[in-house]
Amino acid sequence: MATLNSNIPPGDLPEKWSTYKANMKLVNPANKRKYKVIVVGAGLAGGSTAATMAELGYRVDCFVFHDSPRRAHSIAAQGGINAAKNYQNDGDSVYRLFYDTVKGGDYRSRESNVHRLAEVSANIIDQCVAQGVPFAREYGGLLANRSFGGAQVSRTFYARGQTGQQLLLGAYSALSKMIGSGGVKLHANSEMLELVLVDGQAKGIIVRDLITGEVTKHAADCVVMATGGYGNVFNLSTYARNSNATAAWRAYKKGACFANPCYTQIHPTCIPVSGDYQSKLTLMSESLRNDGRIWVPKKAVDCEKDPNDIPEEDRDYYLERIYPSFGNLAPRDVASRAAKRMCDEGRGVGPTKLGVYLDFSDAINRLGADTVRTRYGNLFDIYKEITNESAYETPMRIFPAVHYTMGGLWVDYNLMSNVPGLFVLGEANFSDHGANRLGASALMQGLADGYFVAPYTVGNYLATQKPGSTPSTDDPAFKEATDKVNEMTQRLLNTRGKETVAHFHKRLGKIMWDHCGMARTKEGLEEALKLIPALREEFWANVNVPGSDKSLNQALEKAGRLADFLELGELMCRDALTREESCGGHFREEYQHPDGECLRDDENFAHVAAWEYQGEGTVPNRLTEDLNYETVKMSTRSYK
Amino acid sequence: MVADTSSTKNISLTLRVWRQAGPQAEGSFVNYKATDLNPNMSFLELLDVINDDLERRNEEPIAFAHDCREGICGTCSLVIDGKPHGPHDGIASCQTYVRSFKDGDVIVVEPYRAEPFPIQKDLITDRSSFDTIQQAGGFISVRTGSACDANANPIPKEHADLAMDAAACIGCGACVAACKNSSAMLFVGAKVSQFALLPQGQPERDSRVLNMVAKMDELGFGNCSNQYECSAACPKLISHDFIAKLNKEYIGATVRSAFKP
Ligand SMILES: Cc1cc2nc3c(=O)[nH]c(=O)nc-3n(C[C@H](O)[C@H](O)[C@H](O)COP(=O)(O)OP(=O)(O)OC[C@H]3O[C@@H](n4cnc5c(N)ncnc54)[C@H](O)[C@@H]3O)c2cc1C
Ligand code: FES
Numbered sequence: 001m002a003t004l005n006s007n008i009p010p011g012d013l014p015e016k017w018s019t020y021k022a023n024m025k026l027v028n029p030a031n032k033r034k035y036k037v038i039v040v041g042a043g044l045a046g047g048s049t050a051a052t053m054a055e056l057g058y059r060v061d062c063f064v065f066h067d068s069p070r071r072a073h074s075i076a077a078q079g080g081i082n083a084a085k086n087y088q089n090d091g092d093s094v095y096r097l098f099y100d101t102v103k104g105g106d107y108r109s110r111e112s113n114v115h116r117l118a119e120v121s122a123n124i125i126d127q128c129v130a131q132g133v134p135f136a137r138e139y140g141g142l143l144a145n146r147s148f149g150g151a152q153v154s155r156t157f158y159a160r161g162q163t164g165q166q167l168l169l170g171a172y173s174a175l176s177k178m179i180g181s182g183g184v185k186l187h188a189n190s191e192m193l194e195l196v197l198v199d200g201q202a203k204g205i206i207v208r209d210l211i212t213g214e215v216t217k218h219a220a221d222c223v224v225m226a227t228g229g230y231g232n233v234f235n236l237s238t239y240a241r242n243s244n245a246t247a248a249w250r251a252y253k254k255g256a257c258f259a260n261p262c263y264t265q266i267h268p269t270c271i272p273v274s275g276d277y278q279s280k281l282t283l284m285s286e287s288l289r290n291d292g293r294i295w296v297p298k299k300a301v302d303c304e305k306d307p308n309d310i311p312e313e314d315r316d317y318y319l320e321r322i323y324p325s326f327g328n329l330a331p332r333d334v335a336s337r338a339a340k341r342m343c344d345e346g347r348g349v350g351p352t353k354l355g356v357y358l359d360f361s362d363a364i365n366r367l368g369a370d371t372v373r374t375r376y377g378n379l380f381d382i383y384k385e386i387t388n389e390s391a392y393e394t395p396m397r398i399f400p401a402v403h404y405t406m407g408g409l410w411v412d413y414n415l416m417s418n419v420p421g422l423f424v425l426g427e428a429n430f431s432d433h434g435a436n437r438l439g440a441s442a443l444m445q446g447l448a449d450g451y452f453v454a455p456y457t458v459g460n461y462l463a464t465q466k467p468g469s470t471p472s473t474d475d476p477a478f479k480e481a482t483d484k485v486n487e488m489t490q491r492l493l494n495t496r497g498k499e500t501v502a503h504f505h506k507r508l509g510k511i512m513w514d515h516c517g518m519a520r521t522k523e524g525l526e527e528a529l530k531l532i533p534a535l536r537e538e539f540w541a542n543v544n545v546p547g548s549d550k551s552l553n554q555a556l557e558k559a560g561r562l563a564d565f566l567e568l569g570e571l572m573c574r575d576a577l578t579r580e581e582s583c584g585g586h587f588r589e590e591y592q593h594p595d596g597e598c599l600r601d602d603e604n605f606a607h608v609a610a611w612e613y614q615g616e617g618t619v620p621n622r623l624t625e626d627l628n629y630e631t632v633k634m635s636t637r638s639y640k
Numbered sequence: 641m642v643a644d645t646s647s648t649k650n651i652s653l654t655l656r657v658w659r660q661a662g663p664q665a666e667g668s669f670v671n672y673k674a675t676d677l678n679p680n681m682s683f684l685e686l687l688d689v690i691n692d693d694l695e696r697r698n699e700e701p702i703a704f705a706h707d708c709r710e711g712i713c714g715t716c717s718l719v720i721d722g723k724p725h726g727p728h729d730g731i732a733s734c735q736t737y738v739r740s741f742k743d744g745d746v747i748v749v750e751p752y753r754a755e756p757f758p759i760q761k762d763l764i765t766d767r768s769s770f771d772t773i774q775q776a777g778g779f780i781s782v783r784t785g786s787a788c789d790a791n792a793n794p795i796p797k798e799h800a801d802l803a804m805d806a807a808a809c810i811g812c813g814a815c816v817a818a819c820k821n822s823s824a825m826l827f828v829g830a831k832v833s834q835f836a837l838l839p840q841g842q843p844e845r846d847s848r849v850l851n852m853v854a855k856m857d858e859l860g861f862g863n864c865s866n867q868y869e870c871s872a873a874c875p876k877l878i879s880h881d882f883i884a885k886l887n888k889e890y891i892g893a894t895v896r897s898a899f900k901p
Contacts, residue, residue, distance in 0.1 A: 048784075051784070052784040055783050066715070067705070067766070068767070068770070068771050070714070070771075071707055071713045071714060073707075073713075075712050075713045075714075076708045076710060076712050076713065085791075125790045126788065129790040130782040130786075130787035130788070130790075131779070132780045132841055134804040134838070136804075137797045137800040137801075139797050141796050141800075159807075165712055165808075172774070173774065173778055174782075174784075176774040179775050211760055211766075241709055242706075274680045275678045277685045278685070279682070279709060280710070382710070385731065387680075452784070452785070498696070500695040503692075544698060546694075546701070547700045551662055552703055552761045554701065555695060555701055
């Protein structure tokens with residue numbers, strides 16, 4: 001059985017990271033070239049770490065399944081990035097950002113990791129500005145900030161509605177420089193399909209070239225995975241269509257524990273579904289909640305009416321009513337569930353009745369249409385483009401959608417998994433957000449991991465490895481892993497069934513949304529645990545993947561990713577079933593306060609649940625890491 | 641072509657799609673008819689529907705590049721009826737909706753046609769030459785951890801805003817596909833301008849523009865002949881003013897480098 005040692009360094013919380021860093025082993029500069037580091041992924045987390053490790057002198061091989069590092073899903077983040085700069089002089093501090101993140105995560109994250117995140121947050125902004133990231137500025141030329149979902153201070157930095165794009169292009173430019181100078185070898189269109197362990201340590205990967213179909217072996221002294229989140233298990237989500245869990249899942253099957261898979265975030269402000277051809281859901285940035293007011297009609301009979309004809313007294317601004325101090329800025333999980341409750345009560349709006357209004361008429365009256373246009377113009381344009389409606393004239397319709405996965409591969413304080421030499425960064429790990437992530441904190445975490453944490457901790461690990469001891473790809477472990485890849489590919493191509501990959505993905509998505517979505521029950525999860533294995537069996541018996549493995553084959557790519565989702569979905573349900581409490585994004589209907597809020601069970605569940613693979617058809621082991629809160633007092637997370 | 645957007649009736653369309661099995665293979669147009677389409681369906685979802693049908697019949701689906709499906713990743717790259725990214729200005733292929741077409745329309749769907757972007761399969765082209773240009777100079781050299789406080793250098797809002805206008809480029813390559821010379825001047829101009837407008841970009845200002853332009857030429861991108869098809873096709877409406885700025889930067893840098901001690 002695996003052991004989970006969080007390796008939290010000793011000392012007082014605020015000093016842990018600096019003391020630990022000061023005592024790390026260093027790699028002799030002359031030896032750095034002798035180490036090879038594989039980085040899988042070049043989103044914010046992977047791109048920043050690949051560039052930084054190469055600057056330090058390590059040889060870096062970077063793999064992405066995209067055609068360019070600039071296409072990583074990080075590009076789509078809109079709203080902003082948090083940092084404890086206190087530029088607004090509104091009382092922010094490292095401690096406050098730390099505290100907000102721990103509380104926002106509903107006391108299910110590791111204090112030491114979160115504190116480090118808050119500490120390095122300020123450096124991220126410095127780094128990005130120096131790279132030429134054009135953050136929004138005030139007229140005096142200083143950086144502008146805004147407040148973002150769940151925060152009472154303005155600590156969010158942003159670049160119009162394209163913050164993720166600009167931060168990613170910053171990391172991409174640093175990476176490009178290192179590729180140009182030979183420090184990083186980039187492998188684009190290259191999908192990692194297996195992790196290779198040599199003597200129990202992560203020493204390589206097996207990759208399929210998505211253009212030629214060629215399968216190749218790559219060895220290194222350690223492997224860093226920054227492969228993003230797994231929200232597409234739900235089929236419909238705000239993720240890019242090709243985001244997937246394959247790298248993480250294949251690492252799990254090689255022994256890396258998967259932590260808290262059931263913690264998923266449902267974002268409250270997305271454009272509702274319009275038909276069953278739907279391929280993705282579009283997020284409307286949460287920043288809209290700064291000025292927009294959310295409501296539904298008080299009476300179900302009004303739901304059919306034109307919203308502009310519903311008088312003020314017949315509207316229920318339910319977030320302002322239920323959460324007077326946070327109002328429309330209540331955290332994501334709270335706001336999402338409230339929207340669901342309104343729709344469950346029959347007060348949802350729009351053609352599907354799965355929607356609530358987000359109304360800007362007050363803001364337009366108060367600030368004028370021009371100011372509203374400056375702040376949100378591009379978002380209103382997106383809305384118009386998709387729905388054909390103008391949010392200047394009629395309230396937007398929004399509904400929650402899957403947006404982020406807090407769960408991920410288990411890592412210790414060094415961001416190393418329980419498999420020595422396998423580091424996991426960014427959304428792919430489970431580390432910092434507990435059971436719920438605050439807005440603008442994923443970008444912060446990705447860049448914190450990549451620029452300021454992994455380069456130290458990976459170096460510390462490499463210092464324990466003999467320079468120049470990179471295994472050869474002739475090691476039998478590489479052949480074994482390659483055979484496994486080829487076997488799976490052949491199995492997919494040879495099934496020759498009747499149904500498409502998309503067909504199965506839709507069905508899996510529906511099971512997950514119905515039973516492991518915004519609200520979960522014991523019965524529902526038990527049902528899903530029957531449905532998913534049955535669907536998986538059907539998939540393997542009846543999927544049809546046309547084409548060959550020797551060339552670009554998108555159906556084959558999708559099939560492989562879905563095969564993994566069909567297993568991961570089951571683990572998510574199992575995790576949700578065993579966590580008999582509600583916390584953050586995990587809401588079990590059996591465990592709630594009378595007002596519908598999460599009822600945590602700190603006595604029995606103040607721990608991380610990390611699942612260890614036990615082979616096909618065997619229930620995985622559930623390991624736990626206790627969460628000890630030494631600095632923050634656990635309390636009921638109230639936003640009233 | 642651009643239909644009345646208020647229509648809500650389902651429609652039928654015929655797509656004439658370029659099919660090409662691989663980089664060396666011969667390509668040709670194949671017709672696909674799609675019926676009963678909800679006007680709120682996106683153009684890529686229309687391709688999904690056609691592909692679903694093909695896969696069910698055990699035929700190879702149409703290969704097309706896509707990812708975010710919200711106009712920001714720059715992956716999608718269709719030429720629809722001769723226009724990169726389709727009939728509407730200021731949006732990417734993935735933001736084109738069926739409601740932009742009329743019942744019964746025949747729509748031609750092709751990949752980008754530009755020498756520096758060779759076709760890989762069907763509608764997918766290789767745009768790695770853009771990455772290569774970036775690697776030649778599209779960055780500000782700043783080692784991780786060496787930056788000064790972010791507010792140490794105030795930047796006038798107008799400069800920051802203009803830099804952001806340039807930085808909004810999504811690297812999709814529509815500018816190249818739209819240009820009869822396959823020029824990458826808009827792409828390069830946007831990156832060069834972003835950094836030239838910011839104080840952080842000054843130290844490498846000259847070498848950046850010289851290296852990026854040299855790489856662009858080396859990779860076979862053509863010259864700009866001031867027709868500005870590029871900015872018309874740009875999904876982010878990046879202004880061709882940045883081409884003028886590129887020219888200015890290039891001339892300035894050339895002159896300065898000639899007089900370098
Ligand atoms: C619409 C949207 C808006 C958001 N807005 C915000 C926001 O305003 N603020 C905020 O803080 N967060 C936001 N988020 C969340 C945030 O964007 C992500 O959590 C974060 O960017 C993830 O970064 P990453 O580097 O971990 O992964 P990604 O950016 O997803 O990168 C993954 C990388 O891994 C590669 N990869 C994956 N699998 C493989 C494989 N098998 N082989 C090879 N390569 C592989 C990919 O090619 C890619 O390069 C938003 C998310 C969405 C969906
Ligand atoms: S798919 Fe991302 S821009 Fe179109």
